[in-house]
Amino acid sequence: MAQNSMASMSAAHQPTTGTPAWIRQIDGFTQSSSFRQLLILVALAATLSFMVGFFLWGQKPSLVPLYTNLGPKESAAVVDALRAAKKNYQLSADGAILVDPAQLPAVRMLLASEGLPSGNGVGLEMLDKDQSLGTSQFVEHARYQHAIEVELARSIETIQGVSAARVHLATPKQSVFVREQQPPTASVVVELSPGQSLTADQVRAIVHLVASSVAGMKPENVSVIDQRGELLSQNSDDASGMGLTDKQFAYRQRVERAYARQIEALLTPIVGANQVRAQVSANIDFSRQEGTSETYGPKTGVVLSEQTSDTTRALGDQGINGGVPGALTNQPPGGGTVTPPTAGGLQPPANLNVQQYQQIIQTPISTQKNETRNYNVDKDIRHTQYASGAVDKLNVAVLLDEKTVTDKDGKTKTEPMSDAELARIKDLVSQAVGLDEQRGDKLTLASIPFVEQKIEKVSVPLWQQEWFMPLLKNLGLGVAMLVIFLMVVRPLLKMLADKSRPEALPHQPGAALPNGTEDNGMNEEGVSFTRQAGEGGQIPGPDDVDNLEGVPQLVGAASYADKLRQLKQSINHDPKAVAAVIKQWTHSEN
Structure with missing residues (x-):
């Protein structure tokens, strides 16, 4: 080691030949301690920048969508408005506009003041704009119809479960001839939210909403479909009576629940809370009945019309006179005698003169009188339509828990109710629900011990609580920064101190x-x-x-x-x- 070190130190002072001067300068700079210190400082600055950025990212609030289900045109208009207002926003991968949750209400109010998002289009607010002088009546009618369609779509979108809606109206031109008039029709396309569906009542509400908004439109001329192409408005069901099935079932359940609650409310003060259960089964008659009755008043009444006829017969009505009618025949011969014929079995006296004969034939032998009176009779005609939904029969079952008693030793125990107590409770229940034995109503009453059910509190797991995820995020951020400091920053600082x-x-x-x-x-x-x-x-x-x-x-x-x-x-x-x-x-x- 000493030899190598000495040799390297000696070689460092010997001139090098064949290498350019600028390369030797660069090599000397890279081998110098200043360069190594510079590299350490750069690495330290990058590490600190990463730690600061990581900390700021951890403290950054989560962004929320500004609007959902916006079209590309509407999204572009909203983005332009946000840029003009200098509001911070982000665009997600699916094109949704994300903003800070704290600024969400203010941003929505700002966009609403500018009429954004426009939704399905411009509604009746287009009427506030000035129209050109050369606009034809057809264009004005088309604009008005489009405005009505947009307003109806906006109203339908407020219904729970509907994310978007479109309305198409077909209003034929009115004709002066009645036989040529055609009723208006409408079609509604609704886009339902994921996992949502419309009930029958909601569909009927949409149908009647559209029908009531257009003059002369009937509910049966409105069709409602969803985004899957399914027809939601079944008008034929109502016509055949099948559409009332759901209502009938719901009505029956309401009646049964009302009876059950009435029984439990009556017996709770007697046996205690949670000590009684009642179940009612009701047979409901949903048939419709109509009847007509006529009621007449007393025999005496007001005379409406009266007709009287009197007929009298005389002896001379047998037609004994003869000859040619005239003045001579009407004059009896003087001084002669007349023998009258018999009439009605009567034998007049013989040898009568003319005066006596005239007197006899004018004497009445029968009289007939006829009277006809028409009275105004007092009559009451009633047409009655009986409402459906009447209760035909009730089956009631009441279950009572055994009562708790204390014996002489002070111990508590349960025992069933006596027959006398059950009889009194049975009478109370019968009077409360109005049982009628003639129509077949039945009541069953029993005293059976209830099973005690221990209800455990449902505890939310720790990782599902609201405070857990932010705390975990902050702890992870702190641990990551500590690891970076110990593994990167501290060695760099030590190297920098040694090289200095x-x-x-x-x-x-x-x-x-x-x-x-x-x-x-x-x-x-x-x-x-x-x-x-x-x-x-x-x-x-x-x-x-x-x-x-x-x-x-x-x-x-x-x-x-x-x-x-x-x-x-x-x-x-x-x-x-x-x-x-x-x-x-x-x-x-x-």
Whole structure:
């Protein structure tokens, strides 16, 4: 090791031939301690920058989407508005616009003031804009219809589960002829949120919303479909009555729950909370019935019309007169006698004169009287339509927990209720729900011990709590920074401190050295060494190994034998100084 070090030190002072000067300068600069110190400083600065950036990244808040389901055109308009307002934003890989959660409300209000995002288009606000003078009636009608479609789409999008909607209206031109008029129709396309579906009530609400917004449109002329192409509005179901099935089932459940809650509320003060369970099964009649009844009043009434006819028959109605009608025939012959015929079994007297005969034939022999009266009869006609949903039959089951009693020894135990108690409770339940035995209602009451169920508290796992992930993130950040400091920064600082110490360089004999170092010249073997001037002129011992400038260093171009002989003499003369030199070599190589 001593030989190699001495040779390298001697070779460093010999001129090099064949190498350009600028390469030697670069090589000398790269081999210098200043260059090594510069590299250490650059590495230290890069490490500190990385640590600061890593810390700032850990403290950076998570960004949230500003809007979802925006089209490319709307996203571009929003980005332009954010740039004009100098708001910070980021674009994700899927094109979503991300902003700071603390600025989300303010940014949305700013965009809303500028009418962004525009959604499906411009609605009725287009009417506030000035129209050109040459706009035709057809264009005005088309703009108005488009505005109605946009407004309806906006209203439909407010329904839960609908992320986007489009409305198409078909309004035919009105005709003066009734037979040529066609009803307006509408089609609604809804885009549902992931995992969402519309209920039948929501679909009917959309249908009636659109139908009520267009004059003359009927609900059966509105079709609603989703993004998968499924028809959601089934108008034929309502017409056939099948659409009421869900409502009927829901109505039955509501009736049964109402009866069950009524029973439990009645018995809870008697047996205690959570000591009673009630179940009701109701048979509901959903058939529709209609009836008509006529009710007549008393026999007497108001006379509406009256007709009376009187008929009287006389003896002369038998037609005994004869001859040609005239004045002569109407005059009876004078002085003659007349024998009247018999009529009705009556035999008039014989040998009557004309006067007597006239008197006899004018005497009435029968009289007939007819009377017809029409009365206004008091009649009540009622047309009744009975509502569906009547309860036909009830089956009630009530389960009671056994009661807790205390014996003479003070011990508590459970025992079933007595028959008398069950009978009283049964009467109460029957009166509460209105049981009717004639229609077949049944009530079952039992006292059975309940099983105690120990409900364990559901604890949220530690890693699912809100504070866990931020804490874990901060701890990981701190550990990472500590590891970087111990593995990178600390060794760099130590290397920088070691390289900052001055090294003893070869020099010419008799030259002045810094820090009080003097040249001791050549010895008898042609090898010179330098020695640090200290107190008393003593060479530093092993305790001063960190201060190696005072250790003798061999200088010159002596032969290997001379250097070896001088080294042996130095070891014999001052072994501590030689040990210090060896430590310096070891430290320099490391």
